[in-house]
Amino acid sequence: MTPRGFWHTTKPYTPGPALVGDLHVDVAIVGGGYTGMATAHFLREADPGMSIAILESEWIGFGASGRNAGFNMTKIGMMHSLTARRFGRARAREAHLYADRAVTLLHDLVGTLDLDCDYEHPGFLWVATAPKYSDRLLKEIALVHRLGITGIHLLDHGELLDRVDSPCYVGPAWWEPNMGLVNPAKLAWAWRDLVVREGVQVFEGTPVSSVEPGIAAGKVVLNTRHGRVTAGKAVLATNAWSHHFPQLVRRQVPVWTYIVLTEPLTDAQLGSIGWKGREGVEDFRNLVHYYRLTPDNRLLMGGRDVALGDGVGMDFDDDERTWAALRQDVRSMFPGLRDVRFSHAWGGPVSATLDMFPAIGYAGSKDVVYSFGCVGHGVSTTHLNGQVVADLLLERDTELTDTFFVDRRLAPFPPGGIGHATAQRIADYLRWEDRRFDTSPA
Numbered sequence: 001m002t003p004r005g006f007w008h009t010t011k012p013y014t015p016g017p018a019l020v021g022d023l024h025v026d027v028a029i030v031g032g033g034y035t036g037m038a039t040a041h042f043l044r045e046a047d048p049g050m051s052i053a054i055l056e057s058e059w060i061g062f063g064a065s066g067r068n069a070g071f072n073m074t075k076i077g078m079m080h081s082l083t084a085r086r087f088g089r090a091r092a093r094e095a096h097l098y099a100d101r102a103v104t105l106l107h108d109l110v111g112t113l114d115l116d117c118d119y120e121h122p123g124f125l126w127v128a129t130a131p132k133y134s135d136r137l138l139k140e141i142a143l144v145h146r147l148g149i150t151g152i153h154l155l156d157h158g159e160l161l162d163r164v165d166s167p168c169y170v171g172p173a174w175w176e177p178n179m180g181l182v183n184p185a186k187l188a189w190a191w192r193d194l195v196v197r198e199g200v201q202v203f204e205g206t207p208v209s210s211v212e213p214g215i216a217a218g219k220v221v222l223n224t225r226h227g228r229v230t231a232g233k234a235v236l237a238t239n240a241w242s243h244h245f246p247q248l249v250r251r252q253v254p255v256w257t258y259i260v261l262t263e264p265l266t267d268a269q270l271g272s273i274g275w276k277g278r279e280g281v282e283d284f285r286n287l288v289h290y291y292r293l294t295p296d297n298r299l300l301m302g303g304r305d306v307a308l309g310d311g312v313g314m315d316f317d318d319d320e321r322t323w324a325a326l327r328q329d330v331r332s333m334f335p336g337l338r339d340v341r342f343s344h345a346w347g348g349p350v351s352a353t354l355d356m357f358p359a360i361g362y363a364g365s366k367d368v369v370y371s372f373g374c375v376g377h378g379v380s381t382t383h384l385n386g387q388v389v390a391d392l393l394l395e396r397d398t399e400l401t402d403t404f405f406v407d408r409r410l411a412p413f414p415p416g417g418i419g420h421a422t423a424q425r426i427a428d429y430l431r432w433e434d435r436r437f438d439t440s441p442a
């Protein structure tokens with residue numbers, strides 16, 4: 001097990017056994033991230049007698065769930081105004097309420113299930129770093145309030161600087177108290193321990209090469225290197241890897257995001273920033289910067305740019321150019337950190353659908369359910385998505401399964417290289433607009 005970033009070094013972890021031989025279970029879940037493990041938990045909660053296996057190709061927390069920045073936040077899909085334009089105002093509100101419920105759900109689960117993940121609940125600051133972003137922020141907050149969404153407040157510039165002091169901030173900020181921070185790898189491993197205690201079988205080092213529904217009624221066959229699993233139903237909780245399954249090809253693309261981490265800040269360095277409230281912070285760019293403090297007071301900053309790989313492989317976890325730019329951004333956002341040393345840098349893939357919204361539904365047959373597409377906002381939503389996936393497997397019609405992005409017609413990316421080129425064009429547009437906003441006056 002080679003760590004993919006800082007979080008994987010914060011606690012010893014020994015992967016469990018691989019599957020060897022054949023197995024029959026009621027539900028087989030492919031992918032050992034939050035989606036897969038939350039699904040297993042909610043299924044066992046609904047039916048403690050159900051037999052469930054999780055099949056993970058590497059080890060639990062190998063994917064985005066073990067590498068993210070740890071923001072348990074209400075962001076989902078696009079900005080509220082873009083969601084309102086694409087899906088209508090009612091759905092913009094519905095999406096926000098879903099994500100808000102997801103944040104509270106994870107907060108509560110950590111408490112009630114005693115998931116050891118260094119949880120803090122410091123709230124979220126969304127800041128502007130140029131006048132045009134400030135205009136966008138003010139319009140967005142006004143819309144959110146018109147939609148009847150509560151829990152989001154405008155913080156004036158002085159109050160913002162009292163919280164986090166950067167010369168790059170422009171105008172007021174978005175302040176949202178319902179936001180938490182986790183150590184993501186610890187959270188993933190706490191989930192593993194919990195679901196194992198609940199009776200779920202977890203196999204690591206077990207890549208699933210195919211999922212074949214319908215060979216016999218109610219029997220899905222999952223092929224792995226050293227064994228075959230038959231299951232009543234199956235779940236594809238494979239996030240950015242989902243296009244490897246023919247059922248899901250072109251339904252999402254993997255997009256890589258990158259993070260740098262400083263050594264623990266000295267008292268003087270911390271004093272130069274303020275940040276006593278330890279809020280999670282993002283800026284209002286399209287390709288955001290996201291940053292936070294770790295429990296040992298390192299500054300983690302991610303974002304700025306993304307990579308789309310080559311449209312074929314999955315080996316794009318390193319990007320020296322983006323890491324160098326992020327290190328420079330830390331120094332210019334916080335001049336008191338000009339001499340800070342950096343200890344870690346890593347990256348990982350998120351899953352993006354064409355409309356940037358999560359997608360949960362059936363993969364060809366009602367026996368196979370998928371869930372992916374949370375982009376960089378899945379820490380909260382994957383947990384609630386796990387409940388939705390469990391409801392679909394249990395054939396329950398619930399308020400959650402009525403959510404507009406559940407079981408919807410999912411527009412595919414165009415075939416072959418054109419799909420990759422489409423995703424590149426979207427990223428190029430976002431970069432172009434950021435460059436324009438970064439340098440334009442109001």
Ligand SMILES: Cc1cc2nc3c(=O)[nH]c(=O)nc-3n(C[C@H](O)[C@H](O)[C@H](O)COP(=O)(O)OP(=O)(O)OC[C@H]3O[C@@H](n4cnc5c(N)ncnc54)[C@H](O)[C@@H]3O)c2cc1C
Nearest residue numbers: 031033034035057063064065068069071208348377378379
């Ligand atoms: C660098 C980074 C920063 C992020 N920051 C944040 C943040 O601060 N807040 C936020 O809300 N979201 C963030 N995200 C996004 C968030 O981490 C994800 O949305 C979420 O973790 C997805 O969980 P998941 O379980 O769906 O997928 P994953 O955690 O990616 O799990 C999928 C698993 O499937 C396994 N798999 C794939 N193919 C197969 C196969 N054929 N057989 C068996 N197993 C397979 C993979 O190995 C992987 O472990 C970030 C993501 C990254 C990469």
